[in-house]
Amino acid sequence: MTRFANLNKPVPANVTELSPTLDKLVTLIAKLPGLGRKSASRIALHLLQSSTEEALELARAIQAVKEKIHLCASCGNLTEDKLCRICTDPKRDTRLVCVVESPTEIIRLEKTAVFRGLYHVLGGTLSPLDGVGPESLRIQELKNRLHESQINEVILALSPTTDGDTTSLYLMRELKEYGVKVSRIARGVPVGADIEHVDEVTLARAMVDRTSVE
Numbered sequence: 001m002t003r004f005a006n007l008n009k010p011v012p013a014n015v016t017e018l019s020p021t022l023d024k025l026v027t028l029i030a031k032l033p034g035l036g037r038k039s040a041s042r043i044a045l046h047l048l049q050s051s052t053e054e055a056l057e058l059a060r061a062i063q064a065v066k067e068k069i070h071l072c073a074s075c076g077n078l079t080e081d082k083l084c085r086i087c088t089d090p091k092r093d094t095r096l097v098c099v100v101e102s103p104t105e106i107i108r109l110e111k112t113a114v115f116r117g118l119y120h121v122l123g124g125t126l127s128p129l130d131g132v133g134p135e136s137l138r139i140q141e142l143k144n145r146l147h148e149s150q151i152n153e154v155i156l157a158l159s160p161t162t163d164g165d166t167t168s169l170y171l172m173r174e175l176k177e178y179g180v181k182v183s184r185i186a187r188g189v190p191v192g193a194d195i196e197h198v199d200e201v202t203l204a205r206a207m208v209d210r211t212s213v214e
């Protein structure tokens with residue numbers, strides 16, 4: 001394809017008027033986090049000008065991610081198999097389960113290398129104002145695990161935000177009947193901070209200094 005636009009130059013805002021197909025692509029890209037319509041136009045033009053093979057490789061990669069990756073049947077981590085690599089690792093301590101909001105926190109806690117147990121991904125925190133109730137999270141799945149496996153301690157590693165605290169308190173109440181030790185990671189995590197933005201050293205310390213809530 002002839003190069004018809006210099007990508008280093010500002011992309012004219014009305015570039016999508018050239019073609020409804022291009023307009024659709026720009027609209028879809030602009031929905032991605034952190035991208036406005038201007039950047040989306042630049043990316044769309046770049047794709048249009050790259051080789052067919054290169055552009056289709058990206059399309060196929062997006063398709064593969066959607067088709068192959070799903071939640072681990074046990075912990076809710078992301079995996080391409082039935083169970084994730086942590087749940088299938090024979091060296092992990094299966095009596096310890098750390099409850100996190102999302103798979104991103106697993107990656108961060110794994111980097112600290114202080115935790116050798118298993119995880120349980122809730123899929124968010126309770127948020128009454130946003131209509132997120134217990135049934136929207138993987139709480140029943142956690143209870144099932146407590147029923148089915150020999151678990152001695154559940155460590156709550158949720159963000160010290162209002163919603164994170166609400167969720168921790170709810171879980172402490174709900175897990176009482178299972179006779180399992182429940183602890184929370186220490187408040188080395190700054191109050192109000194999203195756990196995603198806490199540095200690894202602080203997070204490692206918070207895990208080591210966790211306190212029992214019984």
Ligand SMILES: [Zn+2]
Nearest residue numbers: 072075084087
């Ligand atoms: Zn798993």
